[in-house]
Amino acid sequence: MVGVLALAALVGIAVGCLIAWALLAPKLSAARAEIASFRQQLDAALARESExxxxxxxxxxxxxxxxxxxxxxxxxxxxxxxxxxxxxxxxxxxxxxxxxxxxxxxxxxxxxxxxxxxxxxxxxxxxxxxxxxxxxxxxxxxxxxxxxxxxxxxxxxxxxxxxxxxxxxxxxxxxxxxxxRLTEQADTLATALRGDKRLQGSWGEVQLERLLELSGLQRDVEYKVQVSTRTSEGDRIRPDVVVYLPEGKHLVVDSKVSLSAYAAFIEASTDGEREQHLRHHVQAVRQHIERLASKDYYAAEGIHSPEFVLLFMPIEAALSVALHADRELYTFAWERRIVLTSTTTLLATLRTVASVWKxxxxxxxxxxxxxxxxxxxxxxxxxxxxxxxxxxxxxxxxxxxxxxxxxxxRGSGNVIARAQRLVELGAKAKKQLDRRLLSDAGGSDPESTPPLEP
Known part of the structure; x- marks a missing residue:
């Protein structure tokens, strides 16, 4: 009897479970679908946040x-x-x-x-x-x-x-x-750098002229611009500036280095572009050093210069980044008798020359x-x-x-006393001797002595 009751209970439980499953199955399917949709939304949100x-x-x-x-x-x-x-x-x-x-x-x-x-x-x-x-x-x-x-x-x-x-x-x-004015000139500088090489050269010459004016040197007296001369081989050359030194010496200054690559380096937006333009900038400086060294300005006719030429780069940062990128650049120039200068160093050099002249x-x-x-x-x-x-x-x-x-x-029988005695004796005279002389001579005053009777 007990076994029958237990079996009946088990059957009841099984039937209850089946009924419950039948009732809950649709809700479970809907829940699974909702969970899958929520998971897709979550994955999309995570992807957006990652981007x-x-x-x-x-x-x-x-x-x-x-x-x-x-x-x-x-x-x-x-x-x-x-x-x-x-x-x-x-x-x-x-x-x-x-x-x-x-x-x-x-x-x-x-x-x-x-x-x-x-x-x-x-x-x-x-x-x-x-x-x-x-x-x-x-x-x-x-x-x-x-x-x-x-x-x-x-x-x-x-x-x-x-x-x-x-x-x-x-x-x-x-x-x-x-x-x-260094900061204020940045826009003008960028405009000049984006121009052609001739414009860059003219701009460099203008900056060089400004430094020469600031240095106190007198144009056409202590320096000259665009002096035309010839090399030892007869080729005509025209250095930008020749600075005169005492004892007939000279300094040659050149300012025609290209800065187009440096302008591109400044305007580059990525590291790769900056590195590429910086390499081009260093290469342009090296090429200009080679060209300048080949002209032998210091051996030109009428120029008695130390055996080197001053290469002027009108932008401090252009020279600074080139020297930073190429540690051997200064030595490379010096071996070719070229001295790299910037605004600060060239102005100091020119002021020293002006002081020497003073x-x-x-x-x-x-x-x-x-x-x-x-x-x-x-x-x-x-x-x-x-x-x-x-x-x-x-x-x-x-x-x-x-x-x-x-x-x-003076003395007995002096001339004045004798002459006066002659007048006193009746000699005719139109003038009279000075009383002081008569007094010194011991003679009598002609006005106080009466004339002799004829």
């Missing part, structure tokens, strides 16, 4: 590259600013040295003239007092002219030095303004002053010798005068 993440990563990498380029530009500008500050400090020091040199020269000249004048006055004051105004004026006229000419030369030298000092201050101000002019002025001082001293010595001779002549004349007067007026 967004990939795009965001690419943008991040691009921004990081731009940030790195900006950092390099900032570092380059900071380096240029430091170089300019160093140069300004150097120019200030040179200005102080020139001021000290001028003050010391003035002090020495003043001291020498004071000593010379004091010595001359002490030695010759007695003689000068005995000279007549007319004789002294005639004697000192040549000396006065020499002194006036000498003072004019000193004033001219001082005026030239003052103008040079003012020009140096103005150039320092221009140097500061040039540093401030010291050369100062030395020449000092030599002229010394020569004029020697001539002035010789002339003064000659004048003083003449004054001594005049004094000796006056002394001899005075002694002769006194001797003659002694014979005329």
């Amino acid at each position: 967004h993440a990939r795009i965001a990563d690419q943008e991040r990498q691009r921004l990081e590259r731009e940030l790195a380029a900006k950092d390099e530009r900032i570092a380059a500008l900071l380096e240029e600013s430091a170089a300019l500050k160093t140069q300004v400090q150097t120019l200030h020091e040179r200005l102080e040295e020139d001021r000290a040199y001028r003050e010391e020269l003035q002090r020495q000249l003043r001291l020498e003239f004071e000593q010379m004048a004091t010595r001359i006055l002490e030695q010759r004051s007695t003689l000068l007092k005995e000279q007549s105004t007319e004789t002294l004026e005639k004697t000192l006229a040549p000396l006065r002219e020499r002194i006036a000419a000498f003072e004019e030369k000193i004033d001219r030298a001082y005026t030239e030095h003052t103008k040079g000092t003012a020009s140096l201050r103005e150039q320092l101000q221009q140097l500061f303004q040039l540093n401030a 010291h050369e002019r100062h030395n020449r002025n000092a030599l002229m002053i010394a020569e004029e001082a020697g001539k002035l001293y010789d002339k003064l010595a000659s004048v003083l010798d003449d004054l001594v001779k005049v004094g000796d002549t006056l002394e001899r004349t005075k002694r002769d005068y006194e001797n003659a007067m002694n014979r005329l007026c």
Whole structure:
């Protein structure tokens, strides 16, 4: 009985399970379909998020590259600013040295003239007092002219030095303004770099002319532009600039290097493009070095230059990236007697040349002053010798005068007393002798002595 009941229970349970399955089967199928649809939506959402993440990563990498380029530009500008500050400090020091040199020269000249004048006055004051105004004026006229000419030369030298000092201050101000305009000229620079090679060459020559003006050198005096000459083989060449040095020496400067590849490097948007254009830029610089070395400017007719040529690249960063990309570039140029220069280094070189010329002019002025001082001293010595001779002549004349007067007026039986005695005795005379002479001669006054009776 129990077994029957258990069997019945099992049958009931089985029947209940079948009924429940029959009722739940449609809902389970719908749930599975909904789960599959949700999974598809989830996979699509994950794919979209993955694509967004990939795009965001690419943008991040691009921004990081731009940030790195900006950092390099900032570092380059900071380096240029430091170089300019160093140069300004150097120019200030040179200005102080020139001021000290001028003050010391003035002090020495003043001291020498004071000593010379004091010595001359002490030695010759007695003689000068005995000279007549007319004789002294005639004697000192040549000396006065020499002194006036000498003072004019000193004033001219001082005026030239003052103008040079003012020009140096103005150039320092221009140097500061040039540093401030570096960023503002970026657009103009890019436009010039995208032009043809002839436009680039003209732009480089304009920048070179600006540096020459800032350096203080005088055009057609201390440098010349586009000088036409010939090589030792007879080929005609025309260097951009020839800078003149003392003792007949020269410096040749060239500014025709191509910067098109550098412009493309700046505008490139990917690392691959930048690397390619940078290689082209280095190659262009090397090719220009080879062309420049083949011209032998330093051996050209009429040019006495050290055996190297200055290759000017008007953009600091263009030279910097080329040297950074090719560590052997500077050595490569030097072996071919080419010196690579940028705006900062060339300006420092030209300012050094201008300073050398300034010291050369100062030395020449000092030599002229010394020569004029020697001539002035010789002339003064000659004048003083003449004054001594005049004094000796006056002394001899005075002694002769006194001797003659002694014979005329003094002593017993002197000439004046005898002549006056003749008048007193009746000699006819239209004039009378001076009373002082008669008094010295011991004769009587003609007005107080009555004439003799006929």
